[in-house]
Amino acid sequence: MAAKKYNAAVLGCAHIAVRSLIPEFFNSPRFNLAAIASRDPGKARAAAERYAGVSWGTYEQIIHDSGIDLVYIPLPNSMHYEWTMNALEAGKHVLCEKSLVTEYAQAEGITAFARAQRLLVAENFQFRFHSQHRWTLDALAARKIGEVRMFRSSFGIPPLPADNIRYSKELGGGALLDNGAYPLKALQVILPGYNFTMKAATLRYGDSGVDISGGMYLDCPEGIAAELAFGMDNFYQCNYEIWGSIGKITANRAFTAPPGFRPRIIFETADGVENMEMPADNHFANMLIHIAGCLDTGDFEGEYAQNLRQAAYINRALELASATVERR
Numbered sequence: 001m002a003a004k005k006y007n008a009a010v011l012g013c014a015h016i017a018v019r020s021l022i023p024e025f026f027n028s029p030r031f032n033l034a035a036i037a038s039r040d041p042g043k044a045r046a047a048a049e050r051y052a053g054v055s056w057g058t059y060e061q062i063i064h065d066s067g068i069d070l071v072y073i074p075l076p077n078s079m080h081y082e083w084t085m086n087a088l089e090a091g092k093h094v095l096c097e098k099s100l101v102t103e104y105a106q107a108e109g110i111t112a113f114a115r116a117q118r119l120l121v122a123e124n125f126q127f128r129f130h131s132q133h134r135w136t137l138d139a140l141a142a143r144k145i146g147e148v149r150m151f152r153s154s155f156g157i158p159p160l161p162a163d164n165i166r167y168s169k170e171l172g173g174g175a176l177l178d179n180g181a182y183p184l185k186a187l188q189v190i191l192p193g194y195n196f197t198m199k200a201a202t203l204r205y206g207d208s209g210v211d212i213s214g215g216m217y218l219d220c221p222e223g224i225a226a227e228l229a230f231g232m233d234n235f236y237q238c239n240y241e242i243w244g245s246i247g248k249i250t251a252n253r254a255f256t257a258p259p260g261f262r263p264r265i266i267f268e269t270a271d272g273v274e275n276m277e278m279p280a281d282n283h284f285a286n287m288l289i290h291i292a293g294c295l296d297t298g299d300f301e302g303e304y305a306q307n308l309r310q311a312a313y314i315n316r317a318l319e320l321a322s323a324t325v326e327r328r
Contacts, residue, residue, distance in 0.1 A: 006069040006093075006295055009035040009062045011083060013043045014074040016097065021072055021124075024284040026051050030292035031070070037062040059083065063090040069295070070095060070120070076165050077172025081106040084121060088113055093120040095291060098185075099177040099314060100307055107311035111304045120300045122291055123307055127182070127255040128189045129286035132263050132278040136190060136242070136249055139267070145244030151191055151226040152241040153183035155255055156213070156234030166232060167208040174210035176203060176317060180230035182255045184313050186240050187218070187226050188306070194220045198313060201320040206233070216317050246270070257283070 008031045010017050025033040035055045038044035048056035063071055063086055070093040073083050080096050081103075087094050088110070100123040101107045114121045127133075140148065156179060160166060166173040187196060196218040203211040213231030229237075241250045247269040257263045259282040267274040294300055 003030060003292070004296065005030055005032050006292060007032045007034040007067055008070045008072060009037065009065070009068045010072045010074070011037050011059050011062060011087075012073065012075045013038045013040075013047050014097075017072070017074040018047060020284050021074065022047065022051070024282075024288055025072070026054070028285065028288045028292075031288055034068055035062050035065065059086075063087050063092055068092055070291070072124075073097060074124075076168070077102055077177050078170065080172075081110065084110055085113065088117060088119050088121070091117070091119070093295060095120075095122050095124055097124045099123070099172075099181050099310075101311050102172045102177065104311045104315035107308050111308055114300070115304060118298065118300075120291070120294050120303060121307060122294070122303045123310065124287070125182070125185045125189075126283040126287040127257075128185065128283075129290055130257055130263075130283040131281045131286075132251060132254075132257065132265060133189060135265060135276075135278060136251060139249060140190075140242065144267070145242060145247035145249060145269070147245040148191065148224050148242055149245060150241075150243040151187055151224065152228075152243070153186050153226075153254070154229040154237040154239055155179045155182040156229065156231040156237045158236060159233045162208075167206070167210055169209045173208075174203075175212050175230050175232045176214055176314060176321075179232060180214060180216070180228070180317070181310070181314065183228035183230060183240070184216070184317075185310060186254060187228065188309060190240060190242065191224065191226075194222060194224060196220045196224075196226060198316045198320065201317040203317075203321040204231075211321075214317075214321065257281070259284070 008025045025031050036044050036048045037059045044056035048054040071087040073096040165171045198218045200217040203214040206212040216228040218226040238255050239252045240254050250266040253263040260280050262280045263278050265276050
């Protein structure tokens with residue numbers, strides 16, 4: 001018996017949606033790309049016309065379409081809470097771009113409502129479904145680097161055009177919610193089961209009024225420390241490193257390995273260095289398979305827990321950084 005296919009709609013024509021998620025929904029064995037919405041009807045129509053059978057309309061029209069099962073929301077951060085709640089109230093499951101919320105209370109409200117209505121809310125960190133991380137997790141389970149001592153991760157990009165939404169305070173911009181969210185999520189993906197507590201955080205602000213770089217320090221009762229760095233005016237970095245008692249693992253394209261790209265993992269011990277090419281993978285397609293699997297089973301608690309934990313870490317980083325802000 002063929003697996004059920006779910007009807008998906010996309011609220012917004014952001015770059016990541018047009019470049020990556022819309023094609024993946026259209027080609028997915030588990031989803032039908034049913035509709036694309038935009039506040040600009042022309043933009044929605046132009047995007048929809050590339051794909052046979054896909055309709056278009058406004059946000060309101062799409063979320064109230066009884067034929068839609070799941071809504072993907074790639075809107076600016078400041079609009080995530082409003083449109084996630086609108087979609088949930090219309091009975092739709094939600095896949096929302098990171099960061100899901102700008103305040104922890106919003107994550108609590110979304111989770112409580114979604115749980116009561118038995119609806120999925122997932123935050124789009126597609127990198128967690130790339131197979132390169134399975135090698136790392138297996139190596140850690142086999143204690144190939146001994147006891148874990150330190151986790152380091154950096155995600156930084158060069159400056160963007162001045163009109164980019166990431167520099168807009170009103171739209172929920174800033175490096176923490178954009179770049180910094182990735183190392184935080186990576187810590188949870190690569191070292192699950194450890195109860196990390198954030199002890200320090202710093203943010204550096206630019207002329208636009210949003211944070212443009214920063215760092216975080218966390219530790220846990222097992223004695224593992226975590227150092228995370230991020231920014232939007234940096235030399236490009238996209239990595240994590242796990243340092244152990246007898247070795248080290250480094251993934252240098254941890255978050256943005258596109259389909260067809262073969263990332264490398266460096267494995268170091270006293271016996272030498274292995275620079276290993278990992279298989280190419282499509283983490284977008286893998287994520288959609290995971291989302292469909294959640295819808296098949298109705299088991300959403302894992303995603304709820306991840307959403308709340310991620311939002312709590314970001315909230316704590318903002319609290320800690322408020323005393324150490326360096327304005328430029």
